[in-house]
Amino acid sequence: MDNTTEKLQRLIICLLILVVGGSTSLKNLKITVPERVRVGDSALLTCSYDLEDAHLYAIKWYLDEEEFYRFVPKNEPPHDTFQVRNIQVNVSSSNMQDVTLVNVQNNHTGRYKCEVTEDIPRYDTKLQEADVLVVDVPETEPRIAVDRLHLPAGEKLQANCTSGASRPAPNITWTLNGAPVSINSPSQLSLIQKAT
Structure with a gap:
């Protein structure tokens, strides 16, 4: 095999690795939150995305930098909540896209983030964020x-x-x-x- 053919084969292998191994199924990530919420009301936060043919590994929700809700479909139960500023999550109406907050308080004002991670083999992760103002x-x-x-x-x-x-x-x-x-x-x- 001559040197030019060997270089061409290496180039083709590198391109295949980049195209196949470097692509992601996770697309069109969008967060939808209410701009303003009254104290004591509920708030529906939605994280929409397209995994194409991949599966969801986890979706995590944050208020500022603190995680308060996680949904992992393979876990039983799939929901997990964390104490952050006394946020109350209605787990029965929360899922792999939506999280419902109840009895929202002033200290829940801030930047909300949804982080979506696709399952093996890629584990690609994307994040979107939006601000919510709680009004009294x-x-x-x-x-x-x-x-x-x-x-x-x-x-x-x-x-x-x-x-x-x-x-x-x-x-x-x-x-x-x-x-x-x-x-x-x-x-x-x-x-x-x-x-x-």
């Missing part, structure tokens, strides 16, 4: 207080809008006769915002 909405409607109920034209009216406690702080929009009021409005209004 006010329990009461905003209250408006004015310094006087009647005033002559051209006089100043001082008004205060107070909102109940919330996290994050609420956005308050003033309106006059149904139209939003801004600092630049021609009615010569001045707005002063105070956070309490």
Whole structure:
């Protein structure tokens, strides 16, 4: 066998190893989470993926860098939960794609990650992440207080809008006769915002 043929055979073997051994069946990984969740509500987190002809080895869920849920189909039971910030997982409605959180709390705000690993022989792993903001909405409607109920034209009216406690702080929009009021409005209004 001459040197050129031997080099060509080595090149073909290397290419076959790269194409066959280096390919992955794990494709189209996508995480879907609610952007905002109210304190006390449930949240469905979904990690969709395509394994083509491969099998799932494991899916793991993280809040920031801490693993709180794992699904391994070969294990009995396949579900495993870990204590992270008192996250409560509804195991009966969680599976190889979905995880359901119940009674979500403020400290569950953060970056959620799903990590999918395909089974042998490749054990290829991919990860996607998305942010969730847990909101604590006010329990009461905003209250408006004015310094006087009647005033002559051209006089100043001082008004205060107070909102109940919330996290994050609420956005308050003033309106006059149904139209939003801004600092630049021609009615010569001045707005002063105070956070309490």
